[in-house]
Amino acid sequence: MPWSKFDSNHEAPKGDRTLTYCQAIREAIDQAMCHDPRVFCIGLDADDKFGVFGSMSDLTHRERVIGTPISENAMTGVALGAALSGLRPVHVHLRNDFLLVAMDQIVNYVAKWEDMFDRQVRVPLVIRSIIGRGWGCGAQHSQSLHGLFAQIPGLKVVMPSTPYDAKGLFFEAVKDDSPVLFLEHRWLYKNTGDVPTGIYTLPFGKANRLHEGGSLTVVAPSLAAMHCLVACEQHGLDVDLIDPRTIKPLDLPTIVASVQKTRRLLVVDYDFPFGGFGAEVCARVTEAAFAHLDAPPQRISFPDRGMPASGPLERAYYQTPDRLAAAMRTILEGGCVPVGAANELSTR
Amino acid sequence: MPWSKFDSNHEAPKGDRTLTYCQAIREAIDQAMCHDPRVFCIGLDADDKFGVFGSMSDLTHRERVIGTPISENAMTGVALGAALSGLRPVHVHLRNDFLLVAMDQIVNYVAKWEDMFDRQVRVPLVIRSIIGRGWGCGAQHSQSLHGLFAQIPGLKVVMPSTPYDAKGLFFEAVKDDSPVLFLEHRWLYKNTGDVPTGIYTLPFGKANRLHEGGSLTVVAPSLAAMHCLVACEQHGLDVDLIDPRTIKPLDLPTIVASVQKTRRLLVVDYDFPFGGFGAEVCARVTEAAFAHLDAPPQRISFPDRGMPASGPLERAYYQTPDRLAAAMRTILEGGCVPVGAANELSTR
């Protein structure tokens, strides 16, 4: 099997060149398609001149890039049918909001197929989707829906924050014999970082410590991780910053070990506040490290309402490194961030 | 306005007759339709002789019951369009698994419409859906998806456990000017209880104490509440059992007050284990009552995999009052229930 030599516990050496997050993904897709003829890409606008924000430009195997109509639900079923027929599809969506159109296929079909037949068939399907935000796109084009999908058994949810992670986790996703939801944040696309030239895999369920500190553990995936890193670095905060890389499976041991050291937890999750990833991390850390906690785990998330369009409202809706730094400082000084209130907005 | 005299803080007196949960819902629908000519029912098989498991049999205003084809997504948009045109639709689905087909409309449209236009229009839409389970229906027909919907700003999620609650909460849902997801459990349909004959409303966000006790707070909605009640009564457990009635908005004050007394929390949530309602309650109670907790909040939920079909597997998959009683006893004796492990099933 083409992927068996890529041991997922292998940490590849850092590369000697710098790529953007977008280039890293493009290279991963290209190499995966070259390496394994079963890998193909499918999706709305997957084959056009924009190349999915550049992440699929100039691929070597154009003949394995299939554009589709605006039929996200059926196209997910098409990808599933192809996965059940020996191929390894990578289905791409320009915005994760469009995944809701395909929810029946993703949740009732893709996620359940292996379970329903006791794994007699496998579903090696990667669903790539890009999280957008801002510029007045409004409530239907700015969501980050990883929390929804993490609830569903049978889906792995991957959220790389760096070019290095993006490439390594992409190979792990393509190599996986089960469905993987691969969520890229549009605001990370221009970020740069060292990326090895060859194929390497990063294991799922293994977090990455982005910043070392002793007084507060912060867990943050994707763009939130990068914002927290800026906050920690610019404000010199004594924070252990953990990027889970994959929110499901979740690297609980690394998080718990950190909390045992720092005795405090903050989860920064760019998603709606009720349930979801933030709640899960808080609940499980409390369960696993109750005796080590000096204070209740805290959460920062979006307000409990759809995204507004206007610039000033957007800038208030979304977090910034500076506001995150202020929140972390409050917690470091023994205070609380007022996330609970936001949860009740919907009761208006 | 037809509904203004029904003050939602009004607790109606207990009735002098007994109805089943199904009859209570049927009566509520019938009375709501008679009381307000804007109320109508729509849904696949809503108008057939089975009357949605009897919950819509022999309604007075048959002319306001609209059957639909298997087109759940568009039909949700139809209901929304009607709600925006002066009507108050009640859209019914025989199984909540089918809501996934309509997810784009429910999440991107129904839930967001008011927010996108700053509430210049209101969406008085009730989505009724029945939660099934068992009898070999398998993974696509046995889910309980309340945790998914609770994540979405703009949706209220109501889960009545008794005939009295079902009728009162239904009126509150129909009266509400915003979208309400009304989830009924099929296994509660034959349960009986006192139900007032007239129209009355029960407020959203107000929990109900089903059993009084001092050593453990158990929060459980819908069927789980009834199972926990049986467990408490049959095994004489010193448990404060709280049925939230609506999982969003959530009556946090009542739960927190109970935990301050009992110093322990267990959430029994018949849903997948990752994120969702159970995680949210644990995270928020920890936040609000950290100093009062003697032990970390615990959760009991489904295993992290799709429902199996075979009887013995189903009986293992789902909880029973006896197993719940054993778990509560473990916690009362200072132990933990092993829910965490189930969360990792998906990493196989």
Next chain:
Amino acid sequence: MNMERTSTIKRDDGLWLLERMRLVRQTSQRIAKLYPTNVMETPVHLCIGQEAVAAGVCRHLGAVDKLFLGHRTHGPALCKGLPLEKLMAELYGRTTGCSHAFGGSMHLIDVEHGLPGSSAIVGGSIALGTGAALAAQMTGQPFVGVSWFGDAATNAGVFYESMNFAALRRLPVLFVCEDNGWSNVMPKSAHSAHDITSVAAQFMPTSCADGTDVLSVYDLAGAALRSIRAGEGPRFLHCKTKRWMKHQGPDACDLPDNGIDRERDCPIRKLEAFLAKAGLAQANEFSALEARIEKQIDAAIRFAETSPFPSTDLLEV
């Protein structure tokens, strides 16, 4: 629309069709008989009256061809090659069932015989057959995808989305609409404003078979599949048939406007009459076949009954 019987069927084809239809019929009847005893804890959607569609189409399919089914599975699954004992064991909830007791009646699988699974959410599996066809086209492998669904599934948007994509890419997929005229107790007139075939014809060539006449299905499915295999793109096969039973469960259909004449509309009787008249088989062969299949069913039930229930450890890590 050609409803004429033009078939020049050979004896072995005729007997295969008869045997499969009898297998489906007698198995369904046995299930109906046993079902009230609660030995099968799973909903059953029986195929009595509709046997011609399953047999007529599947005669032209090989094990490499991939068939995706909805909730009404038993007939087409058996005709595609699912061993009877594996179906029975699945209905009985045993580990020896085709889905190892995880699927139940609506979720059957048989990888070896080109049945990669079936789904109980109406409509969605139409896309899966289309995806299998995409895989065939991309890899150049000589198999076809088959999407199998009822009349009411054509109300789901996924049906159109799948047809459009299949037509755009000229995929080797056969869309089989097993039209029994009902969605549970809702008649077609209440669920479809359109004529199903005419809509499909906007996307691809179509044909309409008499779904109570296996030779009509056999002929038209054969023609459609030959054209698909020749690389001429997708085809739509409409089979108008009759559901003798209630939508679900062991009871006979009690809808007043059902319009069924069990003499006139029986696909098995029709084929037997044809075979006899054409001199391809004799009456005593028919009764021998019936008896042989009863024995087969007895054995399958014994197999199911004596197979183990799954260990519930399967649910723990």
Next chain:
Amino acid sequence: MNMERTSTIKRDDGLWLLERMRLVRQTSQRIAKLYPTNVMETPVHLCIGQEAVAAGVCRHLGAVDKLFLGHRTHGPALCKGLPLEKLMAELYGRTTGCSHAFGGSMHLIDVEHGLPGSSAIVGGSIALGTGAALAAQMTGQPFVGVSWFGDAATNAGVFYESMNFAALRRLPVLFVCEDNGWSNVMPKSAHSAHDITSVAAQFMPTSCADGTDVLSVYDLAGAALRSIRAGEGPRFLHCKTKRWMKHQGPDACDLPDNGIDRERDCPIRKLEAFLAKAGLAQANEFSALEARIEKQIDAAIRFAETSPFPSTDLLEV
């Protein structure tokens, strides 16, 4: 399909159509000019070249009729009655915008003028117009629902589901397909295997207008709406038009196979030529109109620029 100009238009109708088309055109041009300065923080899908569809249909709609739009909103919203300054203020992100700064370009609303909102998820709003029509039918109120969408939206299953339901119940709804031949940079040939009108015709009567000729749209929309208002059920109106701009943003379309001749295909020029030739209006009226609209746009922009940004308290409880 009638592409002939049969219109017997009156002067005031002709001038209304011209004024609205000019309003859409000149507003779009101004947006294109200002957009690069970043005063509007929201994506814009301009309607230049497509003005005839919006004007020709909306001339027949009253404020009670409910129009549901997709992402390409400006043209039909302005023609339905949305005041220009409320559009501009919304694009500028001000509280005086029609959606109070919460919607942006793709989410416009004007309850007073029968615009209950628009949606950026392609396809879904087709169902909403259908639902409005259901409300009209159930309450006996004399309004129609209008579902407005592009050619590529017909690939989404919700389109068929909505047409089927509308046809089953004979709802008073007009489906308007504003077919510019593109889904972003994907041509219709790549996204639709079918002919859009022929598919719709399986569900309801259809008509095909020349969407670059406002009189063609006006005539056929009028006929369709008269039939809908007479209780004859849903209608489908296909308008083939041309998109002069890129899918989104202020730039002219650069697709090589775009086939646009800005002289020949301009709906405004066409109407002006007709009005002049028919003696219904004169050239100096045209230039006066252009100048008046420029002033109106100046005023709307001043209004938007001087309106307050929303307070961010709105996000807190």
